[in-house]
Amino acid sequence: MMVLGGRSLQLIYALLILLRMQTSVGFNSTTGDHEIKCIESERQALLAFKQSLVDEYGRFSTWGSEEEKKECCKWKGVQCSNRTGHVTMLTLFGLRGNLNPSLFELQHLVYLDLGVNNFNLSHIPESISSLNKIQHLDLNSCNLSGSLPSQLANLTSLQFLDLSYNEFNIKNLEWLSPLSDLQFLDLSDTDLSKVNNYWPEVINKLPHLSFLQLYRCNLSYDLPQSIPMINTSTSLAYLDLRVNNLSASTFQWLSKFNKSLVHLYLSYNSFQGLIPENVGHMTHLETLDLSGNQFGGIPKSSGNLCKLRYLALSHNNLIGMLPELISNLSGCLQLSLEELILGENKIKGPLPDMIKNFLSLRHLDFYDNQLSDNIPKWFWNLSSWAFHVNLSSNDLYGVLPNLSTTKFADSFGLEIDLSKNKLEGPLPVFPVDVTSINLAENSFSGSISSLCTITSGNLVFLDVSHNQLSGKLPDCMTRWTSLAILNLADNHFFGKIPSSIGSLSRLESLGLQNNNFSGEIPWALRNCSALQFLDLNYNSFSGIIPAWIGERLSSLNFLLLRSNNFSGDIPLQLCWLTNIMLLDLSNNNLSRSIPWCIHNLTALAQKENSARDHSFPIRIDADPGYDGRYVDKASVMWKGMERDYGNGNLKNLRIIDLSSNKLTGEIPVQTSALFELVQLNLSRNQLTGRIPSDIGQMGKLESLDLSQNQLSGHLPGSMSQLNFLSTLNLSYNNFSGRIPLSTQMQSFDASAFVGDPALCGLPLTPTCPGDEKSQSKPTDGGGKDNQEDSAEFWKSFKPGMELGAAIGFVGVLAVKFDHPWKHLCFQLFNNVRVRLSNLKDCLYLLVAAVGFLVREHVSRLGRKLRLFEPSVSS
Known part of the structure; x- marks a missing residue:
C-alpha cells in the first residue's frame, strides 16, 4: 500500500478545511430562483486586480466591464455568498504580473487561492490585514519576495496558510503566534536561518496545528536545550522537516508529540549515530522517513511501532549483517509494516528467514548494499499482494524460479528490480500482470521468449540490457501496448526487428545498441511517434536512413545510429527533428552532402532545452532528489574518447557526429547558426570547400573535428572567438595561410594542424612566409x-x-x-x-x-x- 505523500495530504487538508468553511459560508451565486447580484465596489476591485496581470490560461475570459459581464459572481474563479452577495472565494492560477493591493479590498474573502502564479517578485502589501475573515490563504509558488508584513498577525481566523516556494526574507516568525486557529502551515523552500533559534517555540504556540511542512528551510543545526512547551500543540500529525541541518537534539522536541505524530519526514538532515530509542515511543506513527542521514543502527524499540506502515532508512551508514538489523524490527511492527526501504547502506549477509514474519510487507527495497545470497524460494512467497521488490546493486546469485506460480502471481502492478547482481540462467516466466522488470547487468542467457507470457498489457518498463541473452526477438510485442521503456542493449540478439514493434505506440525509449541486429529499420517503427530516445549503435542495420524518422518521430531528443551499414544520403527530413539534442550517424556509408537545412535543428540553436527524462513506474523512494524517472544511458564519442553517459548528464550534451562516412560537398554555412552545439565532428569524410566564415558564432563549441577531409582555404579569423574550444583537429586537409591568433588556437598541439603543409604560424611554425619583410607593420595573416x-x-x-x-x-x-x-x-x-x-x-x-x-x-x-x-x- 502506497503511503500518501506531502502534496496528497496537502490537498486532503485543504479539502477538509474548505468543507468546514462551506458549512458556515455559502459559495453559490444563486439561491433557488433568487440571483445574487455582484457588489459594484468589489467588482471594481477585481477589475483593478486584473489590470496588473497577464492571463496565461484564459481565466479572465469572463471578466469585463460590458453589460453582460457585470455580474462578477459568475466570473471564473469567483464565488459569492448566497446570503450577502459579497465575494467570499477567489481561485486563480497561471497569471503573470504584479500583485495589485486592490485585491485586499475584498474584505469578506474567506478563501483565497493564488498558488502557482508569477507576481514578478511583488511584496505582500500591509493592506492584507483587511482580510480579517480569511480562513484559507494559499500563495505558494507565486514568485513573491520581500519581508512578510507583520499585519499577517491580524488574520486570526486563518486555518490554512501556504507561503511555500517564494523568495521571502523572513527574519522572525512572531506574526504566527496570534494565529491560534491555524491547522495547516507550509513554508517550504523559505530561508528561515535567521529565526533558527525560535521556530520551535513559535510552533509550540499553535495549539491546533496538525500539518507542518518546513522542507528545505535551512533550519538550525542545533535546537535550544530548553524550549517552553506552554500551549504545545497536541494535534501535530504531519511534520515534514526534510533537507535541513537538524541534529539529534531535534528528537528532544519531537518527543513532546509522541501521542499525535502520524507522518514524520526527517530525511537529508545531519543526524548521526544510532537512531534515538525514544523513536519507539511515537506509537501513532504510520510513516517514518529517516533516509539521507548518517544513522548507524536501528534501535530495538522500533519494533514497538505497532502502526508503522512505511519505514525509510536508505542512504545512511547502516552497517552489519541484515539478519541482525531485521531482528531489531521484530515485535508488533512485523504485523503493520508494508514498506521497508534500506537501500544505499553497507548492509551485508543473506536474506534472513525472519523477513517471512512481516505479514503485510515487497514494498521491499534493499538496493545498493552488500547482500550475498542465492535468493531463497520462500522469498517469492512473502505476501499475496506485495507489489514492489528492489534488490538491485548487490551480490545476489543463482537462478530465478518460475515467478508465475508465486503468491503474487495475481498481483496487479508488480515491479521487480534485480539489476546489477550475479544472477544467471534463463529468464523466468513472469506473472501476466507485471508492470516493471529490470534485470539489467546480470548474466542471464538464452532467449527472451518467456516474456511473451506477459499478456495483460500492463507492462510499462522492460530492461534486460547488459546480459548474455541471444536469439531473435519474438514477434509478441503486440501484447505490450503500454510499454514506455524497452532496453535490450549489450546482448547477443540477431536478425531483423519484428514488425510487432509498431504496436508500441507509447514507447518513449528504445535501446538496441551493441547487438547484431540486421536488415532495415522496420517500417512499423514509424508508429512509435512518442519516441524520444532511439539508440541502434553498433549493429548491422543496413539500407537507407528512412525519411519518416524526421516526419513521424518528431519528439526525438536522441538519435544514435553509429557503426552500422546505412547507405545513401542524409534525408532532408531529419531537419524536422526540432527537439534533437544528440545526432550520431557516424561510421556508416552515407554519401552526398550534409543537408543545408541543418539550422532547423532548433534545439541545437536555441537555449530552450526540450530534452527530458522518461516516465518510469518504479516507486518514488525517500530521496527528495529522486522523482521516479528513468534516465537513458548511451555511449557517446566525446572529445575523441568513447564515454558512457547517463544519470541526467546525457541530456546536457549537444552533439552532431557525422564522422567516418563518405559525405561530399561543402560544410553548410547554416551550420554556424547552431549556437548551442557543444561538439561537431565531421572528420573522415570527403568534404570540400572552406570552413564557414561565421563559425565563431558557435560560442559554446568545445570540440571541433574536421580532420581527414579535403577542406581548403584560410582558417576563418572568427575561430579566435571560440573561447570554450578545448579539443580541435583540423589535420590532413588542404588549409593554407596563417593560423588565427587566440588563446585557444595557440594552446593546441601542432598535431591539430599536421597534414596541412600550407598552414603557418604558431603552433606549427614561428613565422609565416614574408614576415621578415614586413616587420614595420603588423601582418595580416593572408586573409x-x-x-x-x-x-x-x-x-x-x-x-x-x-x-x-x-x-x-x-x-x-x-x-x-x-x-x-x-x-x-x-x-x-x-x-x-x-x-x-x-x-x-x-x-x-x-x-x-x-x-x-x-x-x-x-x-x-x-x-x-x-x-x-x-x-x-x-
Missing part, C-alpha cells in the same frame, strides 16, 4: 578578415596609448623571460583582435605603444627634451 581587423586596430590605437604603456612593460618582461610571458602577450592583444604572427610582432606593438605614450608626455617638456623623442617609423 581579408585579418586585414580588416588590423586596420581597425591601428585606427583605434592612439586613444589607447596609456593602456599600451602598461602592456609595453609586459613586453619588456617578455624579452627577458620569453616563454611564460609570451603567451600573456598574445592573450592581451587577442582582446583587440589583432592577428600577430610571432613574438617579434607582439613586441613591436608593445614598444610602439610605449613610444606613443612617451612622445605625448615628452612634448610638453620643451624643445630640448624633444631631442630624445623616439621615432615610431624607425
Whole structure:
C-alpha cells in the first residue's frame, strides 16, 4: 500500500478545511430562483486586480466591464455568498504580473487561492490585514519576495496558510503566534536561518496545528536545550522537516508529540549515530522517513511501532549483517509494516528467514548494499499482494524460479528490480500482470521468449540490457501496448526487428545498441511517434536512413545510429527533428552532402532545452532528489574518447557526429547558426570547400573535428572567438595561410594542424612566409578578415596609448623571460583582435605603444627634451 505523500495530504487538508468553511459560508451565486447580484465596489476591485496581470490560461475570459459581464459572481474563479452577495472565494492560477493591493479590498474573502502564479517578485502589501475573515490563504509558488508584513498577525481566523516556494526574507516568525486557529502551515523552500533559534517555540504556540511542512528551510543545526512547551500543540500529525541541518537534539522536541505524530519526514538532515530509542515511543506513527542521514543502527524499540506502515532508512551508514538489523524490527511492527526501504547502506549477509514474519510487507527495497545470497524460494512467497521488490546493486546469485506460480502471481502492478547482481540462467516466466522488470547487468542467457507470457498489457518498463541473452526477438510485442521503456542493449540478439514493434505506440525509449541486429529499420517503427530516445549503435542495420524518422518521430531528443551499414544520403527530413539534442550517424556509408537545412535543428540553436527524462513506474523512494524517472544511458564519442553517459548528464550534451562516412560537398554555412552545439565532428569524410566564415558564432563549441577531409582555404579569423574550444583537429586537409591568433588556437598541439603543409604560424611554425619583410607593420595573416581587423586596430590605437604603456612593460618582461610571458602577450592583444604572427610582432606593438605614450608626455617638456623623442617609423 502506497503511503500518501506531502502534496496528497496537502490537498486532503485543504479539502477538509474548505468543507468546514462551506458549512458556515455559502459559495453559490444563486439561491433557488433568487440571483445574487455582484457588489459594484468589489467588482471594481477585481477589475483593478486584473489590470496588473497577464492571463496565461484564459481565466479572465469572463471578466469585463460590458453589460453582460457585470455580474462578477459568475466570473471564473469567483464565488459569492448566497446570503450577502459579497465575494467570499477567489481561485486563480497561471497569471503573470504584479500583485495589485486592490485585491485586499475584498474584505469578506474567506478563501483565497493564488498558488502557482508569477507576481514578478511583488511584496505582500500591509493592506492584507483587511482580510480579517480569511480562513484559507494559499500563495505558494507565486514568485513573491520581500519581508512578510507583520499585519499577517491580524488574520486570526486563518486555518490554512501556504507561503511555500517564494523568495521571502523572513527574519522572525512572531506574526504566527496570534494565529491560534491555524491547522495547516507550509513554508517550504523559505530561508528561515535567521529565526533558527525560535521556530520551535513559535510552533509550540499553535495549539491546533496538525500539518507542518518546513522542507528545505535551512533550519538550525542545533535546537535550544530548553524550549517552553506552554500551549504545545497536541494535534501535530504531519511534520515534514526534510533537507535541513537538524541534529539529534531535534528528537528532544519531537518527543513532546509522541501521542499525535502520524507522518514524520526527517530525511537529508545531519543526524548521526544510532537512531534515538525514544523513536519507539511515537506509537501513532504510520510513516517514518529517516533516509539521507548518517544513522548507524536501528534501535530495538522500533519494533514497538505497532502502526508503522512505511519505514525509510536508505542512504545512511547502516552497517552489519541484515539478519541482525531485521531482528531489531521484530515485535508488533512485523504485523503493520508494508514498506521497508534500506537501500544505499553497507548492509551485508543473506536474506534472513525472519523477513517471512512481516505479514503485510515487497514494498521491499534493499538496493545498493552488500547482500550475498542465492535468493531463497520462500522469498517469492512473502505476501499475496506485495507489489514492489528492489534488490538491485548487490551480490545476489543463482537462478530465478518460475515467478508465475508465486503468491503474487495475481498481483496487479508488480515491479521487480534485480539489476546489477550475479544472477544467471534463463529468464523466468513472469506473472501476466507485471508492470516493471529490470534485470539489467546480470548474466542471464538464452532467449527472451518467456516474456511473451506477459499478456495483460500492463507492462510499462522492460530492461534486460547488459546480459548474455541471444536469439531473435519474438514477434509478441503486440501484447505490450503500454510499454514506455524497452532496453535490450549489450546482448547477443540477431536478425531483423519484428514488425510487432509498431504496436508500441507509447514507447518513449528504445535501446538496441551493441547487438547484431540486421536488415532495415522496420517500417512499423514509424508508429512509435512518442519516441524520444532511439539508440541502434553498433549493429548491422543496413539500407537507407528512412525519411519518416524526421516526419513521424518528431519528439526525438536522441538519435544514435553509429557503426552500422546505412547507405545513401542524409534525408532532408531529419531537419524536422526540432527537439534533437544528440545526432550520431557516424561510421556508416552515407554519401552526398550534409543537408543545408541543418539550422532547423532548433534545439541545437536555441537555449530552450526540450530534452527530458522518461516516465518510469518504479516507486518514488525517500530521496527528495529522486522523482521516479528513468534516465537513458548511451555511449557517446566525446572529445575523441568513447564515454558512457547517463544519470541526467546525457541530456546536457549537444552533439552532431557525422564522422567516418563518405559525405561530399561543402560544410553548410547554416551550420554556424547552431549556437548551442557543444561538439561537431565531421572528420573522415570527403568534404570540400572552406570552413564557414561565421563559425565563431558557435560560442559554446568545445570540440571541433574536421580532420581527414579535403577542406581548403584560410582558417576563418572568427575561430579566435571560440573561447570554450578545448579539443580541435583540423589535420590532413588542404588549409593554407596563417593560423588565427587566440588563446585557444595557440594552446593546441601542432598535431591539430599536421597534414596541412600550407598552414603557418604558431603552433606549427614561428613565422609565416614574408614576415621578415614586413616587420614595420603588423601582418595580416593572408586573409581579408585579418586585414580588416588590423586596420581597425591601428585606427583605434592612439586613444589607447596609456593602456599600451602598461602592456609595453609586459613586453619588456617578455624579452627577458620569453616563454611564460609570451603567451600573456598574445592573450592581451587577442582582446583587440589583432592577428600577430610571432613574438617579434607582439613586441613591436608593445614598444610602439610605449613610444606613443612617451612622445605625448615628452612634448610638453620643451624643445630640448624633444631631442630624445623616439621615432615610431624607425
